[in-house]
Amino acid sequence: MIRLYWKRLKQNRLALAGLGVIGLLALLALMAPHLVPHDPIHQDLLHRLEPPSRFHPIGTDDLGRDVLSRLVYGTRISLMVGFVAVGISVVIGTLLGLVAGYYGKWVDACLMRLVDTMLSVPTIFLILAVIAFLEPNIYNVMAVIGLTAWPGLTRLVRGECLSVRERDFVQAAKIVGLSAPRILGWHLLPNVIAPILVSATLGVGGAILTESALSFLGLGVQPPIPSWGNMLTLGRDYLHLAWWLSLFPGLAILITVLAFNLLGEGLRDVLDPRAGT
Amino acid sequence: MTTYLLRRLLYLIPTLWGITVLSWGLMQLAPGGPLDQMVALNVKVSPEVKVRLTRELGLDQPWYVQYGRWLKRLSRLDFGQSFKDGQPVLRKIATRLPATLLLNSLAIGVILLVAVPLGVYAAVRQGGWFDRLTTIWVFIGYSTPAFWLALLLMILLGLKLGWLPISRLTSLGFPGFPWWGKAWDLLRHLVLPVFVLAFTGLAGLSRYTRASMLEVIRQDYIRTARAKGLRESRVIIRHALRNALIPILTLLGFIVPDLIGGSVIVETIFAYPGMGRLSYEAIMTRDYFVVMGVVVISAFLTVLGNLLADLSYAYADPRIRYR
Numbered sequence: 001m002i003r004l005y006w007k008r009l010k011q012n013r014l015a016l017a018g019l020g021v022i023g024l025l026a027l028l029a030l031m032a033p034h035l036v037p038h039d040p041i042h043q044d045l046l047h048r049l050e051p052p053s054r055f056h057p058i059g060t061d062d063l064g065r066d067v068l069s070r071l072v073y074g075t076r077i078s079l080m081v082g083f084v085a086v087g088i089s090v091v092i093g094t095l096l097g098l099v100a101g102y103y104g105k106w107v108d109a110c111l112m113r114l115v116d117t118m119l120s121v122p123t124i125f126l127i128l129a130v131i132a133f134l135e136p137n138i139y140n141v142m143a144v145i146g147l148t149a150w151p152g153l154t155r156l157v158r159g160e161c162l163s164v165r166e167r168d169f170v171q172a173a174k175i176v177g178l179s180a181p182r183i184l185g186w187h188l189l190p191n192v193i194a195p196i197l198v199s200a201t202l203g204v205g206g207a208i209l210t211e212s213a214l215s216f217l218g219l220g221v222q223p224p225i226p227s228w229g230n231m232l233t234l235g236r237d238y239l240h241l242a243w244w245l246s247l248f249p250g251l252a253i254l255i256t257v258l259a260f261n262l263l264g265e266g267l268r269d270v271l272d273p274r275a276g277t
Numbered sequence: 278m279t280t281y282l283l284r285r286l287l288y289l290i291p292t293l294w295g296i297t298v299l300s301w302g303l304m305q306l307a308p309g310g311p312l313d314q315m316v317a318l319n320v321k322v323s324p325e326v327k328v329r330l331t332r333e334l335g336l337d338q339p340w341y342v343q344y345g346r347w348l349k350r351l352s353r354l355d356f357g358q359s360f361k362d363g364q365p366v367l368r369k370i371a372t373r374l375p376a377t378l379l380l381n382s383l384a385i386g387v388i389l390l391v392a393v394p395l396g397v398y399a400a401v402r403q404g405g406w407f408d409r410l411t412t413i414w415v416f417i418g419y420s421t422p423a424f425w426l427a428l429l430l431m432i433l434l435g436l437k438l439g440w441l442p443i444s445r446l447t448s449l450g451f452p453g454f455p456w457w458g459k460a461w462d463l464l465r466h467l468v469l470p471v472f473v474l475a476f477t478g479l480a481g482l483s484r485y486t487r488a489s490m491l492e493v494i495r496q497d498y499i500r501t502a503r504a505k506g507l508r509e510s511r512v513i514i515r516h517a518l519r520n521a522l523i524p525i526l527t528l529l530g531f532i533v534p535d536l537i538g539g540s541v542i543v544e545t546i547f548a549y550p551g552m553g554r555l556s557y558e559a560i561m562t563r564d565y566f567v568v569m570g571v572v573v574i575s576a577f578l579t580v581l582g583n584l585l586a587d588l589s590y591a592y593a594d595p596r597i598r599y600r
Contacts, residue, residue: 014413014416113295116288116291116292117298120576121300121572122535122538122576122579123538124541125537125538125541125571125576126303126572128557129568133303133306134306209422213423213542232424232428235428236428239436240436246428249425253422254420254421258417261419
């Protein structure tokens with residue numbers, strides 16, 4: 001089964017490219033200390049705002065820190081935020097979706113109204129409001145992105161669950177007297193895993209975008225920890241003087257998010273041929 | 278249609294109520310509650326005054342009494358006052374809302390004008406070079422951080438080439454301009470923010486249009502239209518597009534919250550005087566009631582947008598009403 005999917009995925013060149021880029025980024029993140037030419041938070045005030053050169057391939061920032069090294073370290077932050085936030089939202093979204101889809105009736109009605117409510121507040125306002133009242137740091141950012149991203153997934157899982165619930169093997173499991181958690185975990189979950197995987201992959205890209213936007217606004221990862229978003233804040237401050245501070249971190253975000261989106265769409269085509277057009 | 282409308286309105290009640298609970302719950306997250314936030318901005322408040330204020334604001338009451346009072350004030354559209362300048366929150370938002378609506382409706386207009394033809398053409402020439410090119414382009418648009426695109430455009434078009442202003446909605450001498458000068462000035466200021474919002478919001482709609490068109494093109498009535506010997510352009514526009522557009526109406530409902538959310542970042546970066554920038558300023562100064570007011574109002578706007586999308590969907594497609 002998995003081999004079949006892999007074979008199909010291999011034919012999708014864009015998705016494969018996405019997967020390759022993600023692998024490369026993961027490697028960068030893991031090996032960061034061995035790869036970077038300079039210490040990412042070492043300040044060198046004699047070499048402030050230097051344009052790209054042989055010594056600093058993509059220049060230095062306002063405190064003389066090497067932008068390339070900071071960029072590589074930023075990979076760690078972005079990937080971590082992406083994966084942790086999506087992890088949180090997948091757990092909540094899947095759980096609530098399974099419960100709503102399986103039990104139906106008033107449980108479903110209540111949960112779906114909750115989803116409607118969450119979806120009608122623009123997520124960014126929800127996140128900003130929470131961050132405003134808490135302290136902006138990387139842990140809060142991960143938690144808040146995760147805690148606001150689940151409603152879409154809940155709706156998706158519930159929908160899938162509703163149709164699977166009526167199939168014979170679920171009815172059989174009920175008649176045999178299996179407990180609800182067991183039916184949910186062993187019989188329903190494996191049948192809804194494909195759309196979850198797709199939406200999680202796309203979700204990582206979304207979470208990375210949100211984190212960078214928050215950090216850019218000064219409400220996310222705080223300096224001196226390098227994140228692509230807060231590096232771009234400097235780009236705005238030195239708009240006239242140092243274009244390289246704006247160009248490269250944004251390019252890194254674009255490439256990373258693009259990779260996750262391409263892989264996600266590719267997975268959708270592979271796992272769910274109906275949706276592919 | 279009336280029964281559908283009534284049922285749809287009935288569904289709104291729990292959602293609207295949920296929004297109030299959510300917003301109120303958020304407010305309770307603030308360390309020390311609203312009073313500490315208020316007092317923190319004013320050093321002259323003595324402990325005795327604080328006790329009196331607590332009683333007057335009803336903060337010594339149990340939570341359900343507090344929530345009830347808040348709800349009552351909300352029903353009169355009383356969102357409290359800004360800590361910063363004592364102005365009613367509603368008035369502050371009302372002065373900023375038109376600019377945001379202008380920005381967002383222009384962005385939606387641009388998105389529709391570009392995304393629908395793109396999607397249609399890509400579907401008609403499925404698998405061709407145009408289709409492949411737009412697919413890649415759409416992915417890039419979808420993955421681009423809006424604030425980064427804004428920065429690059431500011432550097433290139435604003436600073437290096439000097440073609441467009443990079444901040445605010447009007448120039449300094451605006452009040453003295455003749456009307457055409459005013460219109461031209463507004464337009465020049467709107468180009469960059471609208472472009473950024475539209476570019477990043479376009480992807481979803483054009484992909485959806487393409488998928489919807491592909492679905493419709495396979496239908497029997499399209500074959501019939503072709504068999505009748507109609508011109509291809511007429512088949513595509515009159516017969517296929519009209520049907521393909523119907524499901525797209527619901528997608529518009531989903532775009533609204535994204536755009537409102539996106540305008541926070543775009544407005545902030547372009548110093549655009551809208552609701553998004555107001556909320557950013559309020560968050561930075563912890564101007565509590567303003568933040569909550571923006572959350573509630575933007576949520577209500579979203580609900581309204583979804584409602585309109587659903588109703589026009591039901592109007593355009595009778596099958597929906599009888600489901």
